[in-house]
Amino acid sequence: MTEISLPESLRDVEPVRSVRTPAQLDYEFTAGDATTRFLTGITQKKIIGQRATNESRVYVPPRGADPELGAATPIEVEVSQVGTVVSFCVVNLAFYGSVMEIPYTSALILLDGADLAVMHLIQEIPADEVRIGMRVEAVWRDDEDIEPTLESIKWFRPTGEPDDPNVRIPGEIRGTGLGSWVDGVAPTELVVRNPRTGEGGTSEFGGEG
């Protein structure tokens, strides 16, 4: 490193080597109609989705539109507080802003009656026992702490029911091999085709190429 010549006054002091430069963006989030209705439901300990027609998909949390139909979703539907883990991730690293003790599990949970999975925490079970297909239920904060935020549900915990062997990510017709169980076949039994080269895979589940 190049030698720097300092003025007399700075020769015998501890040099500064790093500086904090946090970047902070201050927004105001406007929930909009659909999310406001959802969060208002949360204050009554209800999980409310929306759908476009009585036959179409139920979206939880609702965004006000059905992206498949390109239609507004004016029909409100209360869904169950019990659902199935469709995917999950065990977090083993603490990160800035996180208040969770590691390891913990973040999961996509398909609530009964819903066609879109919500992301939430799984607790009251060791992280290495969480599995796809596990049945879980919402655990709410104490009544006086309920606010219009999804954090009013503290986490989900196992119900103790038998696993659902047919669970798959909503909307998925053919297995991706990335966590879904097609016709009850565990993903480890699928061979996934490389989407670029077409190598490997099985004709049944591995893709078209």
Place this chain on the structure above:
Amino acid sequence: MTDGLESGDVLRAPLIIEYPFSRTTGPVVGAFLTGLREKVLVGSKAQDGRVVVPPAEFDPVSGDDLTELVEVGPQGTIATWAWVTEPHAKHPLAEPFAWVLVTLDGADTPMLGALKATGIEAVTTGARVVPVWAEEREGRIEDIAHWELVP
């Protein structure tokens, strides 16, 4: 079926996104920040003899490494300025103030600062200013709390 909500019924909440970066200063910027902590202002001496403040790591003309740091100031002269009538939350002063480019005594380039003044009429190009140091300093630009006019 639901009807649209009245706009007053729609929920709103603050949403703050923060990235907790810290960066390595290197020896030149590090020396400048060390100086702020010690209430000393430094610049770097360029090959043509000019003193650049805040110090540059490379000569502005040739691009060669600059290695000689010299003390400047602490007083300086306003090179140019802009009055801020309505400071926002992230400005260094809560009341109306002037952004000033200050050419420190012994320096050949001006540096930016926030000048506390009684009003726009008190600020003139060429006026003499002096830094007001923060009580607690840790080696960052906020160690200069603000600048003020030399009485």
